[in-house]
Amino acid sequence: MANRPTRPTPCLMAGLTFALLLSCKIEPACAQEVDARSGSESSRTLEDHKRAAEANALVSSEGTIEAKTAPQPARKPGSEAVKGPYYVDFRARTAASWGHAFVWYGKTGERAVEVAGLTPAGDTLEYVLGHVMPVPSETGASYGDLDPEYLTAHYRVYLNEPDAKRVFAYIKKLRASTPVWNAETMNCTGFIGNIAEFMGLKTPPRWQRPENYVNHLKAMNGGRQIVHLSSSQ
Secondary structure (H helix, E strand, O other): OOOOOOOOHHHHHHHHHHHHHHHHOOOOOOOOOOOOOOOOOOHOOOOHHHHHHHOOOOOHHHHHHHHHOOOOOOOOOOOOOOOOOOEEEEEOOOOOOOOOEEEEEEEEOOOOOOOEOOOOOOOOHHHHHHHOEEEEEEEOOOOOOOOHHHHHEEEEEEOOOHHHHHHHHHHHHHHOOOOOOOOOEEHHHHHHHHHHOOOOOOOOOOOOHHHHHHHHHHHHHHOOOOOOOOOOO
């Protein structure tokens, strides 16, 4: 007699359903991804990252950026255009699934760096639920944001002090007024896109991978490195 197929138990079906949600690429843009690291790496805190950032913040600074761009014409002594003492760096990094987009911002030449980005406030469950409903968010540094080895794209622009004060105040306000994350309506590319638009930059469609978004943002603005806000902003 042929063996009868075994009927899946409710627990097994629930497990398969949850695994299917995790494996399906339903995210339209990006999300906070759960890194699969274990051991000592997983025990590192954000404070550890902030200390590491003091050594890493300048890895992708002016020298690195300028090395990847076309040489600039020589300027007359005393008339060089100062890029500005402050910057906003639009960045993308790898993660367990879709990737993540965020910004670094601060003062040129200083080792300290501020980080702003939009992620679910939690782990795997919040990430999954965030594809069907809004979930509580976090808007600071997330795991990997301060590690240059995970960087996939970045676009840095420079500001003078008055403009920087306005942009940094806007970032602070945006962080405080974005209490939820949702893959469809408000995700990390949308978050940094709001910052770019406030600065007067042209922005690409937001529903794309973070790496593509940052590269398209740079291309659409011709790689310009200096931003001056209009008086109406």
